[in-house]
Amino acid sequence: MEASAGLVAGSHNRNELVVIHNHEEPKPLKNLDAQVCEICGDEGLAMSMKGEKEPKFVLNAGLDTSVSKVMKFVHFSMHFLEGSPRVEGDDDEEDIDDIEHEFKIDEEQNKNKQLHVADLLHGKMSYGRGPETDENSQFPPVIAGVRSRPVSGEFPVGGYGHGEQMLSSSLHKRVHPYPVSEPGKLEVQDGMKRKEGGWKERMDDWKYQQGNLGPEPDDANDPDMALIDEARQPLSRKVPIASSKINPYRMFPKWFPIDRETYLDRLSFRYEQEGEPNMLDPVDIFVSTVDPMKEPPLVTANTVLSILAMDYPVDKISCYISDDGASMLTFEALSETAEFARKWVPFCKKFAIEPRAPEMYFTLKIDYLKDKVQPTFVKERRAMKREYEEFKVRINALVAKASKVPPEGWIMQDVEAMMPEGNELPRLVYVSREKRPGFQHHKKAGAMNALVRVSGVLTNAPFMLNLDCDHYINNSKAVREAMCFLMDPQIGRKVCYVQFPQRFDGIDRHDRYANRNTVFFDVSLKELINMRGLDGIQGPVYVGTGCVFRRQALYGYEPPKGPKRPKMVVCDCCPCFGRRKKKYDKHGANGENASLGVGMENDKEVLMSQMNFEKKFGQSAIFVTSTLMDQGGVPPSSSPAALLKEAIHVISCGYEDKTEWGLELGWIYGSITEDILTGFKMHCRGWRSIYCMPKMAAFKGSAPINLSDRLNQVLRWALGSVEIFFSRHSPVWYGFKGGKLKFLERFAYVNTTIYPFTSLPLLAYCLLPAICLLTDKFIMPEITTFASLFFIGLFIAIFTTGILELRWSGVSIEEWWRNEQFWVIGGISAHLFAVVQGLLKVLAGVNTNFTVTSKASDDEEFGELYTFKWTTLLIPPTTVLIVNLVGVVAGVSDAINNGTQAWGPLFGKLFFAFWVIVHLYPFLKGLMGRQNRTPTIVVIWSVLLASIFSLLWVRIDPFVMKTKGPNTSMCGINC
Numbered sequence: 001m002e003a004s005a006g007l008v009a010g011s012h013n014r015n016e017l018v019v020i021h022n023h024e025e026p027k028p029l030k031n032l033d034a035q036v037c038e039i040c041g042d043e044g045l046a047m048s049m050k051g052e053k054e055p056k057f058v059l060n061a062g063l064d065t066s067v068s069k070v071m072k073f074v075h076f077s078m079h080f081l082e083g084s085p086r087v088e089g090d091d092d093e094e095d096i097d098d099i100e101h102e103f104k105i106d107e108e109q110n111k112n113k114q115l116h117v118a119d120l121l122h123g124k125m126s127y128g129r130g131p132e133t134d135e136n137s138q139f140p141p142v143i144a145g146v147r148s149r150p151v152s153g154e155f156p157v158g159g160y161g162h163g164e165q166m167l168s169s170s171l172h173k174r175v176h177p178y179p180v181s182e183p184g185k186l187e188v189q190d191g192m193k194r195k196e197g198g199w200k201e202r203m204d205d206w207k208y209q210q211g212n213l214g215p216e217p218d219d220a221n222d223p224d225m226a227l228i229d230e231a232r233q234p235l236s237r238k239v240p241i242a243s244s245k246i247n248p249y250r251m252f253p254k255w256f257p258i259d260r261e262t263y264l265d266r267l268s269f270r271y272e273q274e275g276e277p278n279m280l281d282p283v284d285i286f287v288s289t290v291d292p293m294k295e296p297p298l299v300t301a302n303t304v305l306s307i308l309a310m311d312y313p314v315d316k317i318s319c320y321i322s323d324d325g326a327s328m329l330t331f332e333a334l335s336e337t338a339e340f341a342r343k344w345v346p347f348c349k350k351f352a353i354e355p356r357a358p359e360m361y362f363t364l365k366i367d368y369l370k371d372k373v374q375p376t377f378v379k380e381r382r383a384m385k386r387e388y389e390e391f392k393v394r395i396n397a398l399v400a401k402a403s404k405v406p407p408e409g410w411i412m413q414d415v416e417a418m419m420p421e422g423n424e425l426p427r428l429v430y431v432s433r434e435k436r437p438g439f440q441h442h443k444k445a446g447a448m449n450a451l452v453r454v455s456g457v458l459t460n461a462p463f464m465l466n467l468d469c470d471h472y473i474n475n476s477k478a479v480r481e482a483m484c485f486l487m488d489p490q491i492g493r494k495v496c497y498v499q500f501p502q503r504f505d506g507i508d509r510h511d512r513y514a515n516r517n518t519v520f521f522d523v524s525l526k527e528l529i530n531m532r533g534l535d536g537i538q539g540p541v542y543v544g545t546g547c548v549f550r551r552q553a554l555y556g557y558e559p560p561k562g563p564k565r566p567k568m569v570v571c572d573c574c575p576c577f578g579r580r581k582k583k584y585d586k587h588g589a590n591g592e593n594a595s596l597g598v599g600m601e602n603d604k605e606v607l608m609s610q611m612n613f614e615k616k617f618g619q620s621a622i623f624v625t626s627t628l629m630d631q632g633g634v635p636p637s638s639s640p641a642a643l644l645k646e647a648i649h650v651i652s653c654g655y656e657d658k659t660e661w662g663l664e665l666g667w668i669y670g671s672i673t674e675d676i677l678t679g680f681k682m683h684c685r686g687w688r689s690i691y692c693m694p695k696m697a698a699f700k701g702s703a704p705i706n707l708s709d710r711l712n713q714v715l716r717w718a719l720g721s722v723e724i725f726f727s728r729h730s731p732v733w734y735g736f737k738g739g740k741l742k743f744l745e746r747f748a749y750v751n752t753t754i755y756p757f758t759s760l761p762l763l764a765y766c767l768l769p770a771i772c773l774l775t776d777k778f779i780m781p782e783i784t785t786f787a788s789l790f791f792i793g794l795f796i797a798i799f800t801t802g803i804l805e806l807r808w809s810g811v812s813i814e815e816w817w818r819n820e821q822f823w824v825i826g827g828i829s830a831h832l833f834a835v836v837q838g839l840l841k842v843l844a845g846v847n848t849n850f851t852v853t854s855k856a857s858d859d860e861e862f863g864e865l866y867t868f869k870w871t872t873l874l875i876p877p878t879t880v881l882i883v884n885l886v887g888v889v890a891g892v893s894d895a896i897n898n899g900t901q902a903w904g905p906l907f908g909k910l911f912f913a914f915w916v917i918v919h920l921y922p923f924l925k926g927l928m929g930r931q932n933r934t935p936t937i938v939v940i941w942s943v944l945l946a947s948i949f950s951l952l953w954v955r956i957d958p959f960v961m962k963t964k965g966p967n968t969s970m971c972g973i974n975c
């Protein structure tokens, strides 16, 4: 195989190997009559499979390894933070700091049990985390180096399977006490003098930061001790909110907002000891895309590039792309991206640039020379920029090609692994699940579940990050931030996911649309107040993207039970179901030889439960086995070809039939906002989630850039909420049994599902002022003193919580105001439709569609697609606007024409009408933003003007009023 060949693909069907140079048609390289794959030497791969499916097997060949090797150490950069004490409330989850016990006992026992299970299911003993639990066991030579792995050209599926053995068996040795490793070598990267981890330097640096360089008591003088201490510190803490800001707020039983802070350097101390294998847990990263027209391949490519370049050990991350549209374009663009990544990733790491999505990086308007001392930087940056431009041209060419030629010979069901030779880039796996008519595919949730299974078979990392295709990694350390919680020995074990805020690049950077003002973001308010508030209860809701999950939590398990910190308890998040759990607990209580006994005694039970496993997880022995390994990893013995074949099996259409996928496992089906539901189920099982807000935004996405997209998105979310509200999973009646969902958390979930119904009273309130003005009646009913006191009390309470929320959350008045405005606009359009559609669905079974939000592509071509929704959604707010404007005009002209006895009440009415109009002002602007494109808007405008004049006339001849004016009975008050 030539070293520089682009892609080499093996195909079962054609029984041949092909080399695909970047832009050429594949041409046969060699016939494989010998039935032995030239890439991995595996026989099975080249065997024909009766031609029904065609799993392809792709390798990227030929990589220059010189640069990136050096750059692997970038993340060792030493910025020590002040060691900070835990604050009040830190301990509410765990009480004792007991590092000795935290891994050793339960880990070993778990492992033991897993071994037996794995053994039984797989018929092998040399599985996964292996039997070498004693401290003197030999590690396979392949893991001797920090990140070295077999580099034979074989598809190194689940390479860290080996690392896991190492992890489990040496964990207790490592954490306490900390071994002294010899002073590491100082890495000098061409011109850049960074301290990349000399032990002494690290220590000095650290002490210096601590202000500890002077004479000290002996304990602190011992660098090891100091470091042990440092490594034993919690990986994160809660940052107290100033009591003057928060105490008055706490009088209201609403949220318990908290802020958090992470210590990335401690994470590094704990898990990235120099001279030892890296102990950070692997992460599988999921990216979902569906329609390359609405989600341009370049956007997805940028996301993938930012993932491949992130600051995490490369052999610990695998990137899975789910292409739900099975589009040749996405696949081709992805192989281009893999190619480009070889240049891009080393560049990113060499110069530690941020963000690592090229499009965003090159359009950043900052002084990119800041902090960059290397003389070669400018030159290399320029060269890289040129490379990227060329890459873009290639992608655009693909897009152009795809729009002309229909994809032929494309098989829906596919898994492709693109692995660079050598070890500089993370694994990249393309997945396109099988879709057939007549099957329910469950949209994004279904796609994610397919990825869960594929990744379970191929790499099985214990954690996974889920990103929409437009959400790129903005902060290359984002996953490390999440690990500060998930891998924290004290709080980590009960955390099901770490949710990051959704941030947006804001408005289209190129300003293709001149209507910047039509973009609304109500996200900041929701995130800054709701999510942080929930973090103090049981954790934020899952918002669909930018979230790092614990695999075990997605498999429907409950968090570790029992005493806050299990001492001798066997079972923590191990794969046993309800009734078996109790037995284990008993064993644990009995104490003696628990680790030995459990495995032997439960052989039979395990066999029996194998059936249950298949009922639960589906008929893939390999996948079921993978679910039993709560530390992740795959059997080192299994052949890559077999795993790939299995991966294809688990994404087939019928796989989920009669299993618990989507019901209890993985992403939950039944709502188009699968995210809320998925998180809700976990909270019901007693997990807690964490809200993590690094200073530099972790991920960024593209927000819808025009009013119709935005309203459609809001409509979809609201509809999803209504669906959940009426479903069996409604927070009003679901999950009371275990009592694990905290009351306020439940309350919050009720709020996130019931809010669309507020559109009904909201609509009434928006119409009332106009009705008053037009009918010249004052609609305020006479009420008793008690009632008015009650209303005043309510009003004051709402007002004060609002003010106090603004104070502690740091939300600006502008943001708040924008939020209010969009609440009204969305409320009387999208929410209203959601309620109607939701009721239709519940009562009449009328189904709804998931319209994918368009990501900054030109909406010229499918502007028509939107016309229908665009107009229907706009009718209620337009009407409200018109009626109020007419009301104002009519009221004023009436006063002028007929003279006024009472200017006072008139001003009152005018004020309310104006209040509605200013809330709708951005909507008005949005309407005008489309003026040059949509003739409908012109029509609406003429309607508006016409009504103004006609109604003016109506004021003069009040008889017509009764037939033409708005329906006065709507307010329900007998005026």
Ligand SMILES: O=c1ccn([C@@H]2O[C@H](COP(=O)(O)OP(=O)(O)O[C@H]3O[C@H](CO)[C@@H](O)[C@H](O)[C@H]3O)[C@@H](O)[C@H]2O)c(=O)[nH]1
Residues within 6 Å of the ligand: 288, 289, 290, 291, 295, 322, 324, 442, 443, 444, 447, 467, 468, 469, 470, 543, 544, 545, 672, 673, 674, 675, 713, 716, 717, 720, 850, 851, 852, 853, 854
């Ligand atoms: O059949 C489908 C439909 C959608 N998607 C993917 O789902 C993601 C979200 O779709 P998008 O149209 O961007 O929805 P948004 O409204 O922008 O997304 C928010 O709201 C969704 C819930 O409605 C969440 O799933 C998202 O994560 C969250 O970002 C995208 O990556 C799509 O590619 C699929 O994979 N398959």
Ligand SMILES: [Mn+2]
Residues within 6 Å of the ligand: 468, 470, 701, 853
């Ligand atoms: Mn989106």
